């Protein structure tokens with residue numbers, strides 16, 4: 001099904017809600033207790049200014065041939081697809097190629113299975129946001145489908161419409177099932193960006209969060225950084241402090257970014 005990006009505003013069918021939570025899914029343990037809530041969305045606003053963020057990446061790695069980007073706790077892939085679209089739109093297919101493939105992982109194997117098969121559920125409003133960030137190219141990156149496979153039907157996820165991610169975007173991402181606390185020790189050290197966003201409160205114990213921050217610091221080398229989400233400093237977690245205590249330095253203008261070494265030219269103006 002083609003999506004009419006010209007007429008579609010995202011405002012006409014449901015009340016506009018800026019806190020999109022596409023792919024909302026409650027996960028219960030064997031005793032039926034709520035284990036975690038899986039919420040994500042395209043171009044999640046808590047990252048701040050997505051244009052500034054890709055400018056930061058472009059500037060940081062302007063003299064680098066290969067950049068390693070990871071998303072730990074990626075959920076269905078909304079965040080990683082948002083970043084890939086911004087990189088493609090800003091630097092073009094050739095200029096952005098050094099950032100791909102982006103490696104995404106989550107310990108929720110069912111959500112990763114859905115991502116590996118190229119499905120991305122969305123809420124009303126997200127298409128308008130994708131168009132805003134891509135110059136109206138929703139249909140170049142996604143195709144709305146009404147054919148919902150059984151395995152997704154059984155997942156009990158919340159969404160307004162289902163999309164297939166088109167190959168030109170899907171091929172830029174590799175999805176794996178992995179626990180972030182283990183995956184973080186297997187990353188390339190140098191010229192690396194790790195998005196570890198909006199999941200720290202799921203690491204229930206403070207000692208686990210401290211170890212995770214220390215492991216991130218040990219795993220990373222030159223010219224590398226971690227990116228947090230807003231949720232990571234709430235709900236009993238204080239990830240910024242954990243990263244700071246581990247030795248990371250907060251970027252003076254983009255407070256969600258923590259660098260291993262102050263190599264970025266911070267006098268750079270966006």
Ligand SMILES: C[S@@+](CC[C@H](N)C(=O)[O-])C[C@H]1O[C@@H](n2cnc3c(N)ncnc32)[C@H](O)[C@@H]1O
Nearest residue numbers: 039040073075106107108179180197198199202
């Ligand atoms: C709120 S979503 C965040 C998704 C995305 N990073 C974002 O910011 O939009 C939280 C995700 O963290 C995942 N998660 C929680 N603990 C994890 C862990 N220890 N390892 C990997 N994934 C984890 C959950 O499965 C869920 O998909």
